[in-house]
Amino acid sequence: MPSYEIDGIVPVVGSDTFVHPTAVLIGDVIIGNGCYIGPLASLRGDFGRIVVGAGSNVQDGCVLHSFPGRDLVLDPGSHIAHGVVLHGCTVGSGAMVGMNSVVMDGARIGAGGLVGAGSFVPADLDVPAGHLVAGSPAKVIRELDEQTAAWQANGVAVYQELASRSLATLREVEPRVSVEVDRRRVSTDRGVSAPLHELRRAVVEGRTR
Structure with missing residues (x-):
């Protein structure tokens, strides 16, 4: 992985953490144990400190940064989806930031x-534990129901497992020129995780039968 020192400060990566070779770590970045950092993620600790708590995931194309002297903190088990921009904010344990969202300075x-x-969380917005925030600008909508909370927790576990799988089996290779007969699938299947709307539909259909 491209990892860069600045002002004599070197990034720290904990044990059992997977950082994709195309992710970039700069300066004051501290990543805990058992994390997953995806392809093309940029964690720039050249102004302020970036802390990624144990068991968290920062998925592909995410950007993490802060103003000078300010920290960006992901508490353990944070779940940061594809294409998210985080700037000088705090994300609590087990929280999820959905795809292509932006969370601004001082937001919690x-x-x-x-x-x-796709939400834009404005500066200094304080989102209560276990609540949904959405929109642009984002507003606190409601407390999460049990099904959503369980789905979210499962997503964190799936990415912790992906970190282990990636450390064990991810290798750079040349692609094949044709599809082999009886091509296998990766080890995860539909039983591992599903979109939330599918789970909700299954519950509704189960009730109406």
Whole structure:
């Protein structure tokens, strides 16, 4: 992985953490144990400190940064989806920031909270633990129901397992020129995780039968 020192400060990566070779770590970045950092993620600790708590995931194309002297903190078990921009904010344990969202300086996403996909969370917004925030600008919508909270927790576990799988089996290779007969699938299947709307539909259909 490209990892860069600045002002004599070197990034720290904990044990059992997977950082994709195309991710970039700069300066004051501290990543805990058992994390997953995806392809093309940029963690720039050239102004302020970036802390990624144990068991968290920062998925592909995410950008993490802060103003000078300010920290960006992901508490343990944070779940940061594809294409998210985080700037000088705090994300609580077990919270999820949905795809292509932006969370601004001083915003605080409480433990187990959920930022809806495509949201813009303005500076200094305080999202209570276990609540959904969504929109542009984002507003606190409601407390999460049990099904959503369980789905979210499963997503964190799936990415912790992906970190282990990636450390064990991810290798750079040349692609094949044709599809082999009886091509296998990767080890995860539909039983591991599903979109939330599918789970909700299954519950509704089960009730109406």
